[in-house]
Amino acid sequence: MLEVSNSFFYVDGLLITFLAFLAAIYTGYYTGLSFVAYREEDEEEELSLDAYAFKKNDFFLKEGSPLFIYSHVAETTGFILFVLCVLAFLSVIAGFLFFDFFLGIGGSA
Amino acid sequence: MFPIHEIIAFFLFLGVVGKSAQFGLHAWLPDAMEGPTPVSALIHAATMVTAGVFLLVRCSPLFEFASVCLCLVAFIGAITALFGATVACFQEDLKKIIAYSTCSQLGYMVLACGLSLYSTGLFHFFNHAFFKALLFLSAGAVIHSLFGEQSNDAFTNFDVSFSFTEQMFFIGSSALSSVCFLTGFYSKD
Numbered sequence: 001m002l003e004v005s006n007s008f009f010y011v012d013g014l015l016i017t018f019l020a021f022l023a024a025i026y027t028g029y030y031t032g033l034s035f036v037a038y039r040e041e042d043e044e045e046e047l048s049l050d051a052y053a054f055k056k057n058d059f060f061l062k063e064g065s066p067l068f069i070y071s072h073v074a075e076t077t078g079f080i081l082f083v084l085c086v087l088a089f090l091s092v093i094a095g096f097l098f099f100d101f102f103l104g105i106g107g108s109a
Numbered sequence: 110m111f112p113i114h115e116i117i118a119f120f121l122f123l124g125v126v127g128k129s130a131q132f133g134l135h136a137w138l139p140d141a142m143e144g145p146t147p148v149s150a151l152i153h154a155a156t157m158v159t160a161g162v163f164l165l166v167r168c169s170p171l172f173e174f175a176s177v178c179l180c181l182v183a184f185i186g187a188i189t190a191l192f193g194a195t196v197a198c199f200q201e202d203l204k205k206i207i208a209y210s211t212c213s214q215l216g217y218m219v220l221a222c223g224l225s226l227y228s229t230g231l232f233h234f235f236n237h238a239f240f241k242a243l244l245f246l247s248a249g250a251v252i253h254s255l256f257g258e259q260s261n262d263a264f265t266n267f268d269v270s271f272s273f274t275e276q277m278f279f280i281g282s283s284a285l286s287s288v289c290f291l292t293g294f295y296s297k298d
Binding site: 016019020022080081083084087088090091092093094095096098099102103 | 151229273277
């Protein structure tokens with residue numbers, strides 16, 4: 001049992017690292033940091049957070065739109081889409097993949 | 110008088126109750142939802158709340174000798190699983206619903222540990238991380254596109270299509286609900 005939990009410690013470390021990386025990337029997206037955000041092409045424009053835009057931001061609702069009658073596709077794109085796909089894949093397959101790792105070694109009783 | 114190992118196990122379990130938001134000391138977890146969604150995902154999926162379950166597993170040799178405390182662990186875990194799931198049904202805030210769902214799933218993990226099924230608890234802990242991160246990040250995508258609106262009532266006022274995010278939500282919720290051959294099915298089974 002302790003061997004399993006020791007092994008798990010390393011697996012969970014990887015998971016924590018992965019999620020911390022995601023949190024950093026997402027924070028970058030939301031706050032408009034230059035290393036992840038899409039910069040508009042006008043280089044002459046004075047640098048400000050407004051110069052950075054969420055990638056494909058046009059697919060999201062606009063401020064001031066008549067929200068109650070507004071019909072639009074507000075879809076995730078780019079890196080977020082990729083991350084969600086990875087997590088969705090793991091959500092489907094992780095149980096099958098790691099079943100023996102957790103319940104095969106040392107047993108559950 | 111209780112033997113010393115029962116007392117030690119009891120106090121360790123008190124730490125687990127606080128850290129893993131078990132019934133009685135659970136109130137901080139939904140209130141922690143004020144933070145950004147990726148941070149919520151990090152806290153709920155892999156790092157903070159699951160440390161309590163990990164403590165239970167690491168101290169399992171001690172808990173195995175503390176049968177009275179082990180019964181208490183199982184009881185509190187079962188109560189939390191039921192309580193978290195019930196309270197989640199009456200929440201309006203999208204992130205709070207997922208937070209109470211985390212509370213409920215942690216109850217399942219603690220219950221498994223209380224029944225001496227430590228590997229199963231750990232397995233569910235591992236699986237839970239993936240689908241809970243998926244649910245939180247999908248919720249973040251929805252909230253972002255609705256200008257930070259998190260209320261369930263508000264969603265009905267928006268005529269917005271989230272076809273991809275909906276599919277992600279569906280996969281995450283199905284795994285959480287232990288639909289056959291998805292991740293949650295293997296650990297809860």
